[in-house]
Amino acid sequence: MFWIDRRILTHFDFVLLVLILPLLVISNYLIADVHPILAKKQLIYYLIGFGAFVFVFLMPIREYKWLIPLIYWFNILLLISVDLFGVSKLGAKRWLAIPFTHFTIQPSEIFKPAFILMLAYVIHNNPPPKNGYGWKDFFKISFYILLPFILIAKEPDLGTATVLLIIGFGVLFLVGVNWKIWATLVLAAVLMIPISYKYLLHDYQKKRIEDFLSKKPSYHVQQSIIAIGSGGLSGKPKEEATQTKLRFLPIATSDFIFAYFVERFGFFGAVGLVLLYALLILHIFSISLKFKRDLFTQVVAASIALMLFTYMSVNIAMTIGLAPVVGVPLPLFSYGGSSFINFMILFGILEHLLAFRYRFLYNSSHN
Template identity: 35%
Template structure:
């Protein structure tokens, strides 16, 4: 009996993708170290609570990761629509009754936790689109407008509501994730060309009738941040100063002047990578990018070895979620993209983002765990 239990334990351990676990854990540890520095400056007041809260979110996140890993991901096909509807209902609720912060209405105040439905909608969208696209045939030239109608509807409805909140950054993340999954599932080239043309045509319309003044200012600031260095250009300028001042090896742990003296805004959330770059320089910044690259390569290997198309699409969707967040966040802090409220996965402070990301990692782990079944 005891020998049987030992064999089962060894089998369980063998099925886990250790590479995936190690790279996630490495990013978590770097995130905690970075967060400690970002929130323990000489003028900080609420640091202990932020660091402890993030530690709690990590503990809960890893619990979710392990639970999702052990549950067969096939169950997602049965609950995807329910999860999507519940998330969409929460987004509708937020639109009318949500908590307003930083000029946007995005959160539901649960007392102990501010829940952001648009964040978990990203994962719900991945689950439902993976279910829908796994039933579409990728033979021939790819899907046409008829096959794409339902996936585009599933993507477009929450996109419109999130834009209305207003949260253009999250809305663009939804579009990027959904669009990437559609391209992976294969669509006709004429449709891709048509969507590109429509997007170009829609830009001036969106600028005139959709974007709010502060969103337009972000774009104008991105093009010329020095026009208003103490106003709309402040965040971008301070972030680039922090990144550049780190040079090759950085200033050292808790020695970054931009972060420690609080010149750098939102340094524990959106600009956490700026803190990393200032204190650990080009070497530390490149190491984090390298870890993300390793995470993507591990995920691609899992997708290639998945037992079915649904598992592959599920994995690709989560990888797209992490990639676009990383790409936009790092791009904005180094001045290559406009400033938007997009966190850096596994490193930025925040409960909704951390739990959603760890649940997504759990889905990839679940797919990897079951590659041995056949």
């Protein structure tokens, strides 16, 4: 049977797991410091996430690539359903109620793997010419990027929508698009900024931008900066981490967990954590560069690397006052299940494409 073939272990990327595990251990340790019950729940999310990783890893993805458009459009229907039947929380309609239960799902979260797979599918079936994509192909692929962006931004969930936009056009930049197209788009984007701010953003989104641009940061960011500064070079013991212990630091287990980490482990700890993320992102990006002849794997790897980089950089910039507060989690580190499980699904897809690639390298009938 194919799943016990020795070549699976030969091609399996163990470095990826080695770089992920320290993030999970440190994260759960910090969450347990603040809220032990949440730490226990996070362990359940870890089990579900690794279960999803194994399940996706064993799925014959290449053999059933024809299903990817169906999965993509099913998720688009879920996003449309949010506008029609969605559940509102805190002024945003982002959730769908699961019938006959008290649970809800957030289609914008579960859409991410489908989005990346669809991007890989379209580019793999329509590879760029030597000079990069022209306008026709660019518009065709952009449709699959802009449609979910509009639907998710309308919820409103501008953070997730923007991440998808960065991933989509970032991947197009990497695989190749004619430079004249980028020049035109940059000019159009600059001209659209005032119009977008006035007519497309919601009041609370404008308030976040105003808080960011003001001389005095918002309360949340102020407390985050104080926590980071109080950590000094080497950090503080749990009992002396007063910003978190006395609950001055908001959302210390999720959005602002980086600030708590620095309060506990100081500047040296922050450098180590950023370095760990850098190694993980560069490692995945190196996979993308290695598989230039396999566009499907290249796009999946590049998308995951871009997603990790975007989430990490925005979250850290947000906690130190260099970006508006948009509720973006620190990947694999912030408390919560949906983001972690999504990443584990994506890692499972990537590991499958790597570990089972021998079936396509050595068996021409699968090429």
